[in-house]
Amino acid sequence: MNGKIDYMLSIFSRSKYLVDLIEGMPDFHNHTLPGIDDGSDSIDTSRELFKGYSEIGIDHIVATPHIIGEFYPNTSKSIGEAFKKVKEAKAGPKNFSFAAEYMMDQHFLEILANDDVLTVTDNKVLVEMSYFQAPINLTQILFKLQNSSKAPILAHPERYTYMHSKDLSKYHDLKTRGCLMQVNMLSLSNHYGKSIQKMAYQLIEEGLIDYICSDVHKISHLEKIKEIKIPTKYVQNITTISANNGELLRQHFN
Template identity: 50%
Template sequence: MLSIFQKKEFLIDHLSGITDIHNHILPGIDDGAANVNETIGLLEKFNNHGINKFIATPHVMNDYYPNTPDSINAALDTVKESLLSKSDLADSQISVGAEYMMDQSFLDLLEKGELLTLKDNLVLVEMSYFQAPINLNEILFTLQTKGYKPVLAHPERYAYFHNKDLRKYEDLKSRGCHFQVNALSLSSHYGTSMQQIAYKLIEQGMIDFIGSDTHRIQHIEKLSSIQLKKKQLLAISKIVEKTKETF
């Protein structure tokens, strides 16, 4: 029988030392941090939990967030300049990638060779929450013929892929997709169906990496409240370790 005094396991405690490979901490260029003060607040909050390495991944989304390597690196420079006066954040390490919406504009960027990668040839990509691109297979094929490896952000959040046998996810994996789960999906933050699929993908060994997808400080606060059962912790620990090893 379990003791009522058994130690509770919180997800955030097992993320210490990880590189957060998906976040929106750069100021003023998408729907994440609005300004550099908010960025600093996010970094301080993360630092309290032993997370100080980041790959910032602002949205690149046609007319909504038409970011470029120049705009993204300019925002990074602003953050780095502000960090010079923050001795408590001296250990913070920030590089940049991007979170690319897979649409026609993305194919245009791909043809021009203007993609920012997470590391080496790993590219973070996403889809609309309403429907998958009609040419999704073509996009994935083109990415890989160009030498890139797609990392699909938050696969658990695409409700049109939800089914009992995970067939649609298996098809994506067979096409060379890596999967990155959102840490917040391990709570009911996005809804219980997203939470259930997240755990199902984890249990089936289909998740490769974990990231926070943090946009605002409330997201980090909510991360702090996520408790894990022993079985869940064992599976998620493997994903955390793979993320650490890769990045």
């Protein structure tokens, strides 16, 4: 009888829900500010998103709208104004601030030159690349960041399929150039496809992932996050990575 019980317990302990591993963790990659990118389209939507975060135990949020040339020509001013609207409407959580997600391109170099960069905290800057190819001047951009005493956090590295390889050499190269890396929660499911999911876990297993965030654009993303189960072999990795989020923003909200 005991053998049967042990067997049944082993079946049900093979995975854990992601939300149980990230409860209380700050999220610093999301598109929750209204009307300025492809995320929230209104204060009401933002309010719904923040409620959804609360339901999964996240109440420390740094909103990070896109800044992408002519597509999302946001500035520190436009982002600050959107943040102010949320605060005035009392729609956001108590622990709430803003930064940006910067596309690494020529426009970003101009922003760096003008010293108008919104950091996640201290000197950490959330950056991304095109899904089609890496910037031709990527080395130059990373060098400029270092010269500006900024440390890049590369958003969702698992989604850049042109970097995929068995030896992960391109990822290792970016790490040697000072890049920190942030995996998307949804990448731990098949939301973006099986190859993205496989690479996400491979990067985690290799110890290349520093942080985990939601990259939420709409409420359905939060609903999917609630359903994600993490295989037992990765539970400790995810627990450690989520703790890194807390350490990064420990003083930010105090």
